Amino acid sequence: PRFIALVQELAAWRERKAQARDLPRNRVIRDDLLMELAAQKPKDHEALRRLDRINLDRESMREVLEVITAVHALPESALPQLPQPKPPPRGLGPTVDLLRVLLKHCAEESDVAQRLIATSAELEELALDDEADVPALKGWRRELFGARALDLKAGRIGLAVRDRQIVLIEPPAS
Incomplete structure (x- = not known):
């Protein structure tokens, strides 16, 4: 200050x-x-x-x-009072971690660098808000990662490991 x-x-x-x-x-x-x-x-x-x-x-x-x-x-x-950053809500860390694994999977699958698809700050915003105003939810990034990220958060898809590779699990159509 x-x-x-x-x-x-x-x-x-x-x-x-x-x-x-x-x-x-x-x-x-x-x-x-x-x-x-x-x-x-x-x-x-x-x-x-x-x-x-x-x-x-x-x-x-x-x-x-x-x-x-x-x-x-x-x-x-x-002295000027600095705004105190709000602590992230409980449970945000694991959600961000899941989104990070999905991002890595999507980046490898499409051969695009992770940082071009989404930043750590964007993953945190996305973990907090499904309608976050982040590039990862717009245009080609949404097609590549954003839509899947929302599906993962909503439980419409899951992640698993098969033969040492991350794979997306989609529930069977009813």
């Missing part, structure tokens, strides 16, 4: 400086250098001068050091 607060305050300082000088923000200091400042947190002019690629006039150096000092002095309660 302190790093984020420092980035926010340095960005606000840069915005004020750019407006006062009628310059584009990146002419005051580029985004990547602003992030480097926040990461390095120089404590004095000498430490600031030692940072590669950062070229500020004396006034700007003083202001940047003031911003760093002010953010460092903030109490924890004044």
Whole structure:
């Protein structure tokens, strides 16, 4: 949270400086250098001068050091609150694992790299929601994997091992 607060305050300082000088923000200091400042947190002019690629006039150096000092002095309660990620629902892991096995099977069967069909994040979304807005449920990916993934989740197909190969099991038609 302190790093984020420092980035926010340095960005606000840069915005004020750019407006006062009628310059584009990146002419005051580029985004990547602003992030480097926040990461390095120089404590004095000498430490600031030692940072590669950062070229500020004396006034700007003083202001940047003031911003760093002010953010460092903030109490924890004044720092931005990061949203806490929700823990995945119980049972999601095994569902994702099953989808991953199916993905591997479909990828080998069609000779297409797994990562081109679905990512781990997409498998998690698909495990959570049958109508997830993921590429794996659209177009050729749906034909290759997505429809089967939904069938697996719904119990319309299963997976088994025969002769050391994963095979799809479909229940007999009634």
